[in-house]
Amino acid sequence: MRIDIITVLPELLKSPFEASILKRAIEANLVEIHFHNLRDYTSDKYKSVDDYQFGGGAGMVMLIEPIDKCISALKTERSYDDIIYMTPDGERLNQGIANQLSLKKNMIILCGHYKGVDQRVRDHFITREISIGDYVLSGGELGAAVLCDAVIRLIPGVLGNETSALTDSFQDNLLAPPIYTRPRDYNGWQVPEILFSGDFPKIEKWREDQALIRTRERRPDLMDD
Template sequence: MRIDIITVVPELIQSPFEASILKRAIEKGHVEVYTHNLRDYSTNAYKQIDDYQFGGGAGMVMMIEPIDKCISKLKTERNYDEIIYMTPDGETFNQKIANKLSLKENIIILCGHYKGVDQRVRDHFITSEISVGDFVLSGGELAAAIVCDAIIRLIPGVLGNETSALTDSFQDNLLAPPIYTRPADYKGWKVPEILTSGNTPKIEQWREKKAIERTKQRRPDLLE
């Protein structure tokens, strides 16, 4: 998989890919991630990529021309399965979307900034719009990092144990059950005996039961 991220602040999006699982995924060749500074595609000496909005109003708007130049250049080099715009009014990101995107080969992610992008960008270039929640960030970079992390960890070979991602919360519309590790008894706080019994079928039944209970308690909407 290749992910191209278009941003006004490349320094902000680069750091998540320089550590931990994402770094190892890149080093092992499971994914390629490239950032593109939108100012490199500006049409004037001031590297301007935003302007006042027509009709007046507060806030600057990302201009269509630099975005067009950047996306068009990338599209001459390869075909893209998705061109995603990170925006608060997009579709709320979830595990189902992450699963679908993890199967793609080439993705562009455009990070919004200021008041947003010229609507013509959304009308003519963007194939999907994603939000990470009902709140507004100062830019789409952190949201893009969240989306990338959720996608990349699903790529085969990225996690040490490939079944780990399949048992995460939301994969089957359930929250994950409680988990424990050593010691089995800490200050009198004991691990449920079933988990140390070695009876795998019974353990799986217990986990499913606890997952359903936790989902009913915390996220009953997932069971609807």
């Protein structure tokens, strides 16, 4: 998979990809991450990427021209499965979307800033708009990092145990069941005996039941779905 990220603040984005699972995925050539500074595609000496709104109003708007130049340059080199715009009014990121995107080969992620992008960018270049929640950030960079993490960890070979991602919360619309490790007894707090039974079908049934209970208590909306 290759992900091209268009941003006005590439330095803000780089650190998540220089550690842990994302770094290992890049070093193993399972994913390529490329950052593109939108100011490199401007045409004035000030490297302007924003301007005032037509019709008045608070907040600056990202210009269409540098975005067009950047996306067009990338598209001359390869075809893209999706061109994603990170925006608070996009579809809310969930596990199903992450699963879908993990199957893609090439993606562009455009990070919004200021008041947002000229609507014509959304109308003519963007194929999918994604939000990481019902709140507003200073820019789309942190959202892009969240999206990349959610997607990249699903690529075969990224996690040490490939079945791990299949038992995460929100797979099959369920929250993950409780998990335990050593010690068996800590301050009198005991690990459930079933986990030491050696009866793996019963253990799996217990985990399924616990996942259902936890989902019903904490996220009943998932059960409705």
